[in-house]
Amino acid sequence: MNNPKAGRNDSTDPQLPRILFFNVNGSGMGHLNRCLSYARRLRDRARPVFFSLASAIELIEEMGFEADYFVSPYWSTSSTFAWNSELAVRFGMMLERVRPDVIVFDGTWPFQGFLAACESFGSPALVWSNRGLLKEGAKTVPVDESLFDLVIQPGELGAHESEAPLEGGGTRALVPPVCVLEDDELLDRAAAREALNLPQDGRFALFAMGPGNLKDVAGIGQGLIRVFEAAGFKVVWVRAPISVRDVELPTGVMPLTVYPLARYLRAFDAFVGAAGYNTCCELVQAGVPALLVPNTQLADDQVRRAQMVADAMPAIVSACETDEERDAAVGKLLGMLNGAPAKRAVIPMNGAVLAAERILALAAKKERVQ
Structure with a gap:
């Protein structure tokens, strides 16, 4: 789409x-x-x-x-x-x-x-x-x-x-x-869910782990899917347009191919993905709470960028390499989702x-x- x-x-x-x-x-x-x-x-x-x-x-x-x-x-x-x-x-x-x-x-x-x-x-x-x-x-x-x-x-x-x-x-x-989009081009929650054919009720987590360039995409991603599903979320997995191979998804996970992704971000209660430049800018623009898993194998400093996001809006930064790290990170994010809405920083x-x-x-x- x-x-x-x-x-x-x-x-x-x-x-x-x-x-x-x-x-x-x-x-x-x-x-x-x-x-x-x-x-x-x-x-x-x-x-x-x-x-x-x-x-x-x-x-x-x-x-x-x-x-x-x-x-x-x-x-x-x-x-x-x-x-x-x-x-x-x-x-x-x-x-x-x-x-x-x-x-x-x-x-x-x-x-x-x-x-x-x-x-x-x-x-x-x-x-x-x-x-x-x-x-x-x-x-x-x-x-x-x-x-x-x-x-x-x-x-x-x-x-x-x-x-x-x-x-x-x-x-x-x-x-x-x-x-890529102006603020007024982003769909609100109801319109974005309608455009993606998602039910208006229920909690959805969007996974955008990149085109296979995140370290152990399958292992980290599938480990996190289990934690989110256990917490009552439906999981949607973004297939990147330039991906050369698709990750095999567990039963019940919905694949999604859409561009520009920013238009539809507000359909989701939480975002999970790497801390690339586009991703971080669009998350702050849309204001969707996030679990960021920096890709340390690239030249850009994704750990630093992810922390910038966490300083500006509700976001957790974690390598998520072990079950313990994944459980802790998702637990902190759920605490943010269930708490009082955080005040967002005004960023040009x-x-x-x-x-x-x-x-x-x-x-x-x-x-x-x-």
Whole structure:
């Protein structure tokens, strides 16, 4: 099930600036999600087009945007050199066809084939959307930020807009958390349950453990399912659009495939999942109490991010690796659910709007220069 109100992109006016988004295929949906967040705020003011390494390209098209797919290096059998060489040709063809005013790359580091194609094409403004909060000591690849006119850093919870100059004349802009939907696009409990064909009565827990990238998804997930079912919850398990294999679910657990998930979060009494960037931003936006199980195998510091959520709203952070940890974590969460509603912190969540405005301003600046 996907958003029936996504609409088509009617930005076909040839006078509108053309924005070409290049999203990589990460361990989750983050890169694609952020590009869609920006593109939706540019609708009818620009012509967003996608060049995606993420396999869930149908989600881009269902949102109403043009898209082209190129296989991720993680799924390609080619050598790094051969893959980058082919990327340079394919992306170069895309540049010739779209002739963008601005190129927005969202990924951990820009590929050599991507940079080579941009250099050969010439004049468009170049933007790098680069999420931070890496673990201390995490491996990074040096990138010459002077190549970019704008570096957007999607902020963590509590971040406020700020900027600093880059070598080469560009700007680094920190923005508040980036969400694909606006607050008024989230369904309330009754409407969300109706949309998902769930009964209005009963307690439901939503499990979103990621596309198989959480350590021992099956073991931790199924252990937690038993605890929640024992507490009287019905369990719904999200199957990620980019998952390469499905976890075998126990009898009685309902599978769910939906995008964007944020629209339907309020259908559920509790959320269980990893502490990825999208997940944490959307949980705070929707205000759904959560049990967060950080994935410590990724480069980003999910433990720290999960704690930020717990500081802002009702949430428990636990590795949930043993029965004892699972019982304790669920017990604490149930205590929160049964207690008086906690006061939520007021956190700015308008990063996508601010980033889109900067991208659009950059396009206008380039048009004046040319």
